[in-house]
Amino acid sequence: MTATDTDTDTAPASSAAPTKTDPILLAVISNRLDSIVREMENTLLRTGRSGVLNMARDFSCAITTGENELLSSAEGLPCHIFGAHLMTEAMTELQPDLAEGDAFLHNDPYRGNSHAADHTILIPVFFEGEHMFTTLAKAHQADIGNSEPSTYMPFAKDVYQEGALIFPCVRIQQDYRDVDDIIRMCRARIRVPEQWYGDYLAMVGAARVAEARLKELCERYGRDTLKAFIRDWMDYSEDRMAQAIEKLPGGRTVGTGRHDPIPGVLPDGIEITVKLDVDTAERRITVDLRDNIDCIPAGVNESEACTVSNVMAGIFNSLETGIPANSGSFRRIELLLRENCIVGKPRFPHSTSVATTNVGDRLTVTTQKAVADAWAGFGAAEGATGLGPGFSVVSGTDRRTGGEPYVNQVFLGSQGGPAHPEIDGWVTYGLAVAAGLMFRDSIELSELKYPFRVEELRIRTDSEGAGRRRGAPGATVAFGPKWDPMEAAYVTDCVSFPPRGTQGGLPAARNVAFARDAGGAEREIDSLGAITLQAGERIGQHSTGGGGYGHPFEREPERVLDDVRMGFVSIDRAREVYGVALTGDRPSASLSIDDAGTALLRAGER
Template sequence: MNVDQIILQSVIAHRLDTIAQEMGAALERSSRSPIFAEACDFACGVCDHKGELVSQLNGIPILAAAGSFSVQAVLEKYTGNIQEGDVFIVNDPYRGGNHLPDIGIITPVFHQGELVFFTVSRAHHGDIGGSVAGSYNTRATEIFQEGIRIPPIKLAVKNSIIDEVLDLITYNTRNPQMLKSDLYAQIGANKIGQDRLRTLLDKYGLKKVKESIIQLLQQAEDLTKAEISKFPAGSYTGEEWLDDDGFQETPVKIKAEVTYEVNQVTIDFTGSDKQVTGFVNSSLVTTKSAAYIALLWTLSPEIPRNSGAFRPIKIIAPPGTVVNPAESAPVTLSTLHCASEIISAIFKACAKAVPEKIPAGFGRYCGPSFYGIDPRNQKFYVGFAFCCLGSGGGKKEQDGFPYMAPISNYGGVRAPNNEANEVQYPLLTLNHHLEVDTAGAGEYRGAPGIKYQVQFYGPDPSIVMFGDGMKIAPYGLGGGKEGSLNRNQLFTKESGNEWLKSKTAPRSLQPGDILTLFSSGGGGWGNPFKRNPQLVYEDYKNGYISRESALKEYGVVLTTKGIDWNETKKYRGIDYESRYNV
């Protein structure tokens, strides 16, 4: 390419990214439900006419990486019957979706009668029906108990909504007006993306834009292959476990064998457990999305996250396993768990070759959905405890980040402020702070977990606990220690304190009941005795660790005046005078 072509390609690439970001901004500002407007649990992107992802908003990674699968499902069903003014909707995990609460809206973009792009928005909706409000049914044994299943289907024709389809979907949920409003927000966000893409095509012409898209995808593929070639060739195996599936008590194994060749990586999940009864099974879309997230993380942040980067990655997921279950298996929890464990298994494998690139374990999500009638307006509500997010693991040269959510979301979910929660739901926040001695110790420590405590005051509230990480802690790497476990405690006037399991069936509460959530801290990276004692002292002053942990985990003796260097030297046997200019 000459200089002019390179500049034009860069301009178009940045414009595509800006369009995806503008779609996300529109969706955030036009939605009604807190899970959109506050938590921003969505992703937006642009695909080409073949369904290949060319640009995505840096929203929720597990949603963004899956955007092309929905478009490909639409193309598989509707090729030859996609017209200007159509809008498609899909959420079926066995037809291009992640799990039922994540609804994809797909809008084709034409230029001079030719299909060129699709705009895509995928978003998590507060309730999608099923036998449990909030649609996280811990007792589900088949997908039909989790909510309404939407195969790829037209929601609009000739720019007119098909009311019968919209009503059929929304009337099968507990808050049809909220769902309808949020679907309109997705349609509107896609329309903004559609208009911006048409402007792009009008300005630069179809030929130049299509050539640039081909080059963008090829460039991402070439960059991925170049990074693969730098990786030590060979096969590396990692294993991670979920606590359980809510039915069996034994852990559920995810096994990943990652094989690096000259210009290809194969991720083989053979050896993972068979599919299970509960809702931790991962649809193939979620499994592939999680694998892409993990593998590209190990390679380089400079690689564009588009379908070109996915081409050199081969994924083997045997049918009938927890990472590729037979159709009708329940899968609702999978975008959190086992997606996070898929990522962790790949990380553990790659850490055997390039530990300096891999973080220690992230905290797992474990919290409730809560629902009932708000006494202030007599309306039904469904909420989620986004304020109990766990924390990230340390990595070389960097401590873990707090309050990150599970690694499948990697900070994409925003935690709403407590005041907003108290306006939206009938609850009061009693505690919300980082918890001492929950961070995994290491030369680069994990971040502390969170204590989050709320009191319900509405009539007959109910909760459903869903998540993981109450038995298996975030892993440490390179001599780093594990992070803490999740814990959940319910206080009722009738029974006092009670510890809840990570997967608890719907539980009716009374006004005044108190739920306390302790989210897990991230794992540590590297030998804790190599951590700079000054940093240990700062962690103590900030309330992250106690004096007892400073001594036990880091070998640093603290007094009321600061670090006792002589005693610390006895524990560690290091010449601090020269190393730290004491």
């Protein structure tokens, strides 16, 4: 799927040959694999100890083949999973003596993982002595031993300043028993060792559940049937992708995007260039990322896994739905990457601390907008990117537990998703790399679990990107400590360059990171950084929305009326931006469309 300047792609030219596996059996086994992954995910959600797992669902699970092909990912986050094959390749390369009962801890971003904060458990699954599958459980950690109590270090000059413990696919279980040396290392360097250990047990449990279910599957169908299924499922997936590509007009499109400035490093922001060549005759897409800047002395460089995952997410967002996300469909996509590129293959020791968000988000939205700009009816506008104060990593001590430290990333905010050709943006989208699959924290449970109080969470009216299909609005959130000082670290984007629309659609409102003093006075704060809050103070975010698709005057008046009633759009904005006149002076059920006034507004010059 990926290639360097000199690599060539060796995928087969066509995958249209009929399958040897009965189509009904093909569907049954593929759905069974997805159900196994969902059981893994449910295990992690129900047993994870940190709020990152048991409230926000910042984790992903997957199954790969023994040949290191992504087979099933169910509802895994794109930034976690589309590069899963790179992790298992590292396992088979570094651990040639794989055995029953092994489990490996992997978080090395230079060997196929996303970033150091994503601890991953890999378990090879054997049947009749053959390595048939690998199960992966990846969970974002609240603390990983960084030099600061945050898993996002945007100003880390290199991995040493970042400070994370790096485990290059080390054996953490042998014969189904923990390797205590590795456990002790984590306990000694992680600020919340019991929380980490609880999450570790949840990851191992999820991966072991899948191991047991896959062995049952092997017993039921046999090795030969499953090998035939894997071959035919990959070929079927490739053909589905080929058919989707064939529907594109074809040709070349070049997309450019820009991440917000990195103070002291890149004051004008980070330009992202994505070149796509769509060959409808060969039914292939080539994505060239080599024309981007080198890695920089900051933590926003992409790992190879995140580069692959986030570009693939942008492509999947641009095509018809229903294409299986596995190594079969990936065969039709060739990625051209280079070493030491900010969106390529990082050169050690450049930091990739923030690789799963920010620049990674920009890769996804730039890819999908490049398709949309070139070909109406495909692609998507830009959605929200980055993690502002509403998604802070918070830390401090909790007097309710005798002054024990706490570290957790909250997901209290809500950022808007992009508009697609016929679909409005998703309100609970969050950020591009998560694709709306993460959960927003429960306010009530957060306030019980951690010593802070949420002051407000509400939709931010008029923050959407207007269009025939509108982007989703953002939200306003504010929270702060109940008693003792609390530090909040965050990495905002879309402050200088908010999400853009496409095909005549408008951009969303920009992100605003803010702090409030005890008296309620609000001030805008730096987009990247950390602040310490005292009791009564609040940190918050007026979140960005998603960009619009198509001209706002083409939006059906009835949809605009619904948006006003829901508080997404104001009456004034409905008139001035969408050209829809309404009778009434406040959002309520009594509002109605003034047809004559709307016709006059829309008859004017756009």
